Amino acid sequence: MKTNHCKIVDCTIRDGGLVNNWDFSVDFVQQLYAGLNEAGVDYMEIGYKNSPKLLKGAEEAGPWRFLNDDFLRKVIPQKGNTKLSALVDVGRVDENDILPRSESMLDLIRVACYSKDVDKALALVQTFHDRGYETTLNIMALSNVMENELLEAFELIKDSSVDVVYIVDSYGSLDHNDVKYLVEKFKTHLPNKRLGVHTHNNMQLAFSNTLVAAELGVELLDASVYGMGRAAGNCPTELLVAHLKGTKYNLRPVLGVLEQLMVPLREKEEWGYIxxxxxxxxxxxxxxxxxxxxxxxxxxxxxxxxxxxxxxxxxxxx
Amino acid sequence: MKTNHCKIVDCTIRDGGLVNNWDFSVDFVQQLYAGLNEAGVDYMEIGYKNSPKLLKGAEEAGPWRFLNDDFLRKVIPQKGNTKLSALVDVGRVDENDILPRSESMLDLIRVACYSKDVDKALALVQTFHDRGYETTLNIMALSNVMENELLEAFELIKDSSVDVVYIVDSYGSLDHNDVKYLVEKFKTHLPNKRLGVHTHNNMQLAFSNTLVAAELGVELLDASVYGMGRAAGNCPTELLVAHLKGTKYNLRPVLGVLEQLMVPLREKEEWGYIxxxxxxxxxxxxxxxxxxxxxxxxxxxxxxxxxxxxxxxxxxxx
Structure with a gap:
């Protein structure tokens, strides 16, 4: 299986934050960044860049829920090769909060939306693109989208500035045939876009679905250490790092993160095959x-x- | 995905017994049998049929470690549609312990061996076949077998009386490409034999590998409820029952077994993605x-x- 084209996007803090209300200490995030960087992981998604004033009831959340650029500079004073990413949701981000990339620690901003909001999401993408960021569009809940709606979305996406379009299995309901079907469809209709995949582990298929997508040419692979993520969680970063052939990844630092951070955390917080x-x-x-x-x-x-x-x-x- | 040809072999008691030294109560096994039967599961592997005198140090094991026909008749006084299976190991079974099928509760006897012992295993298969049983040959640790040895084994197997030949991923190290490669190889060299698959879940690939094998025509699919089995455990029965399309399976009774038996058991015993x-x-x-x-x-x-x-x-x- 050729996977040299792949890049891992570790979402432990962002998607894992949905489990513990982003209650990660600065020390935890710093250790995680150091481990992922040593392991050769390409991106670390360090939180959401939504605006607190556009999301009620989130006052108790940890700082990774609403990333602040000054705070982030203190947390990661010196970046390694691992780039930093943040996610925003349509309707919840204040564009004025997004500095030009040259003034921010972030490299990649990802915009999550349902297929009906692709137009709004692409307007955000354009703004972030103009400010110098790499961008992705993450279309959620694809298993519940009708074909005609998806085809309309493709028409908008293919003429947009977005770098990478994500296939998101929000409900963990897709099997390898579904993933193959979607990847082929996205490749056919978006020949000028790179692709990404974000899986959930409800049926223990997150890792295998990610491998199937990778083999079909999908470049950005979302994962999280120990699979930490909402509900059933995600594709485990350690499995991708261990398994991707002919790549630059190193498992040992991820095992260090697992031993020091994730196994103790799993004793307190619940996610996974439940x-x-x-x-x-x-x-x-x-x-x-x-x-x-x-x-x-x-x-x-x-x-x-x-x-x-x-x-x-x-x-x-x- | 066409899977009407598939049959599920639930190995909870046999492979799960490796976790708890076969310490399942009679009531537990009876409830499990009732649930699997109601769910439409095809086979229940209720233990090993090895001989205690050929396996030292197993004195403390529960009765499912060395099945006794009289005992079994008391445990399952009336069989439903779910057939009963037992596993034997080469060199550990006393052929005199195996009654004719007409006098036993068992329907299927499976012989496990490493590839170097295929000749001895097939001699056992012949004996069980002559006594009226369905038979399988389970070749373990395939990921560690060299091609020339496997080809020699195929020569012996194709002329034997065995009904089903198993591809066994003993170490949980195979991915979907490996499974595809092995299934195609087995199909090419053993065109007259039905195939089975037994997976382990070390890398969260047991279920997906089983689906891939099923799609390629493999008939007998090993599984266990909640994945209970040695170390990382097996393909979860509940996932197969939930996912196989166009089949006769019913998830609800398996959920009953999970709720009543397996979730409480998992609190005491450890297996899974560890x-x-x-x-x-x-x-x-x-x-x-x-x-x-x-x-x-x-x-x-x-x-x-x-x-x-x-x-x-x-x-x-x-």
Whole structure:
């Protein structure tokens, strides 16, 4: 399998922050950056660059929820080869918060959106592109998008300035055939764009789906150390680093990060292959109902949960 | 993906027994059988049929370690559609212990061997075949077998009475390309035999590798509920049941088994995606060194473990 073209985007802090409300210490993030840099990981997504005033109820979140450039400069006073990335959501970012790249620690800004908001997302992409950043467009929940809508989105994307377009398996419901189908579709309709993939591990397919995409030419591979990410989590960075052939990656520093940071953290916080997330993945649904179940006293009542999700007439508060 | 040809062989008791020394209560096994039968699972491998006198140091093991026909008749007084299977190892089974199928609860006897013992394994297969059983030959550790040895084995197998030949990823080190390569090789050299696959989950590829094999025509798919099996464990039965399209399987009873039996058991016993097993998988090694580490006080010292396994001159007691 040829994967020399691939680059790993480690999303531990950004997607993992959805698990612990971004409660990572500065020391934790610094150690993670040092480990990823030593391992040869290409990008570290260090948080969200949304604006607190556009997102209510997030006052208690850690600083990685709303990255501040001055703060970031103190956290990573000297960058290595690992570039820094931040994610923004359509409607939640204040463009005035985005410095020119020459004045920021960030190299890459990624814009996440649902397919109906691709036009708005591409307007943001253009702004960030003009300020010197690398850009990606991450189209979420592809398993729930109808073909005609996707084709319309492609028309907008192909004439845009975006560098990389992401295939996002938000619900962890895709298998290798689905990934192959989507990659071929994106390649056909967006021949001038590089591609990325972001998977979720609801059905233990995040790593294998990422490998399938990589083999088909997808360049940017999202991952997180120990798979830390919302609900079932993501493709584990350590598996990509261990497995990608003919590349520059080094597993040992990632094992150091796992031993020092992630194994202890997993004792306190929950993510991964957990049955309610498996069920929402199998049913091609957002994991929010499963997350609510896991926060309740009935967290292991999976038969009842499955019955509710598969009985149309039940009014189930998701 | 067409998978109507597939049959699931649930190995929870047999392979899972390697985790807890076969310490499953009769009630547990009966509930598991009822659930698998209701779910439409095709086979349940209920243990080993080796002889205690040919395997020293196993005196403390539960009854599923050395199945007794009278005992089995009491445990499963009435079979449903789910057939019963047992595994034997070359050199550890007393042929006199194997009743004719007409007098036994077992339907299928599977013979596990390394490729060098295929001749001995096929002699056992012939005996069991003559006594009326369905038979399989499970060639272990394929990732460590040289091509010439495998080709010799194929010559013996193709003229034998064995029904199904298994591709076994003992170390959990194979990816989808390896599985595809092996399935195509087995199909080419054994056109008259049905195929099976047994995967391990060291690199979170057990389920996806099983799907890839199924899609290429492999018929018997080994799995275990919640993936319970030695070290990293196996392909989870619940994922196969949830995912195989156009088949007769029903997820709900498997969720019942998970809720009632497996989630509580996982609180006491350890298996799954655990870093030392990931490391032995990535290095294509038997997990025994990782199992020893997990039983020690250094169980999370993965950097030191990795250094030992990757430093040839270190004398490391596996």
């Amino acid at each position: 049955l309610p997330y498996m069920i929402t993945g199998a049913l091609d649904e957002h994991p929010r109902s499963a997350m609510a179940l896991r926060s309740s006293s009935e967290k292991d009542n999976v038969v009842d949960f499955y019955d509710k999700l598969t009985t149309p007439e039940v009014n189930f508060d998701k | 870093l030392p097993y990931m490391i032995t998988g990535a290095l294509d090694e038997h997990p025994r060194s990782a199992m020893a580490l997990r039983s020690s006080s250094e169980k999370d010292n993965v950097v030191d473990f990795y250094d030992k396994l990757t430093t040839p001159e270190v004398n490391f007691d596996k």
